[in-house]
Amino acid sequence: MARYHAPGRVNLIGEHTDYAGGLVLPVAVDRGVTVSCEPAGRIRLRSTADPARIEGFGRSVEALAAELEGLGIPRVGLEGRIESDLPIGAGLASSAALLVAVGLALLDAAGADLDPMGLADACRRAEERAVGVPCGIMDQAVAILAEPGHALLLDCGSLAHRQVPLPAELGLVVVDSRTPRRLAQTGYAARRAELERALAGDLDETTSRRLHHFRSENARVEAAAAALEAGEAEALAAILAAGHASLRDDYEVSTPELDLLVALALDAGAWAARMTGGGFGGAIVALAPQERCPAIAAAVADGYRAATGRVTEPIVARSAGAARRLD
Numbered sequence: 001m002a003r004y005h006a007p008g009r010v011n012l013i014g015e016h017t018d019y020a021g022g023l024v025l026p027v028a029v030d031r032g033v034t035v036s037c038e039p040a041g042r043i044r045l046r047s048t049a050d051p052a053r054i055e056g057f058g059r060s061v062e063a064l065a066a067e068l069e070g071l072g073i074p075r076v077g078l079e080g081r082i083e084s085d086l087p088i089g090a091g092l093a094s095s096a097a098l099l100v101a102v103g104l105a106l107l108d109a110a111g112a113d114l115d116p117m118g119l120a121d122a123c124r125r126a127e128e129r130a131v132g133v134p135c136g137i138m139d140q141a142v143a144i145l146a147e148p149g150h151a152l153l154l155d156c157g158s159l160a161h162r163q164v165p166l167p168a169e170l171g172l173v174v175v176d177s178r179t180p181r182r183l184a185q186t187g188y189a190a191r192r193a194e195l196e197r198a199l200a201g202d203l204d205e206t207t208s209r210r211l212h213h214f215r216s217e218n219a220r221v222e223a224a225a226a227a228l229e230a231g232e233a234e235a236l237a238a239i240l241a242a243g244h245a246s247l248r249d250d251y252e253v254s255t256p257e258l259d260l261l262v263a264l265a266l267d268a269g270a271w272a273a274r275m276t277g278g279g280f281g282g283a284i285v286a287l288a289p290q291e292r293c294p295a296i297a298a299a300v301a302d303g304y305r306a307a308t309g310r311v312t313e314p315i316v317a318r319s320a321g322a323a324r325r326l327d
Contacts, residue, residue, distance in 0.1 A: 006100035006323035007032040008092040014221040018136025021157025023221035028146030029317040033097040037080025047082040064126035076109040091277020096139030099123040171290035174315040177257040179281035213250035236272040244274035253279025268299035
């Protein structure tokens with residue numbers, strides 16, 4: 001069987017901007033989704049994950065096959081299994097990683113090629129078709145374009161992008177709040193609609209706050225990229241703090257659990273921390289020297305359990321490269 005792997009991601013800064021053509025700065029991580037499969041008469045993929053936690057993955061795969069067929073790529077079948085070491089529903093783009101890995105397998109089986117952003121957009125459309133979430137292209141793009149040791153600065157409007165080097169000593173701690181959510185059942189679509197109204201000039205108290213987040217977040221992405229390129233990782237503290245506050249107050253997608261995790265990470269010695277992903281639950285990302293990350297992860301887990309009774313298992317991650325065929 002051939003094996004295809006696509007990474008999950010954390011977004012350093014640039015949240016709820018991608019679907020409005022804004023700037024984002026994600027990093028692929030060394031965890032992801034692996035699809036082991038061979039050509040078959042139809043698509044038959046089974047998952048090793050708890051079926052209750054991956055509801056609808058079959059619809060997403062079928063939607064991707066339909067999107068590729070619409071691009072002139074012959075419909076093919078696959079038989080095999082899906083494995084993942086990404087926590088599902090925690091804001092690490094597990095659904096995008098799944099579709100990118102399956103997309104590579106379908107293209108291979110069909111003997112077809114598709115440019116990287118073409119595949120990213122096909123995966124984005126498939127997810128929207130399958131689950132009704134009007135998502136942006138960030139998750140799929142970073143899974144396909146990532147380089148180890150770099151963040152991806154992506155303009156989601158023009159699709160212009162460049163690699164931004166990460167300091168060699170920089171480590172990532174991702175902490176799941178254990179309050180998983182399905183974006184289709186949260187206010188994600190409502191936030192997008194409110195921002196679209198604001199960008200069209202329909203301003204009231206709510207849409208004005210959404211617009212303020214969008215504009216200030218784009219500026220924060222540019223500032224964060226500049227800090228990284230200057231090797232000033234500690235300068236990210238104020239940038240990420242402002243981003244989290246904006247997501248909490250202006251965009252209203254944080255939760256008390258995410259706010260608590262951010263505070264615990266900073267208290268434990270992280271350089272910077274904020275919620276990552278669409279919000280309404282999910283995870284935070286903390287930045288710290290690599291050698292300090294295990295101790296920070298343990299301290300955050302202990303503090304969170306003491307405060308909430310919830311057990312979480314933080315991920316200490318490194319940046320990773322793009323989706324690829326493994327063998």
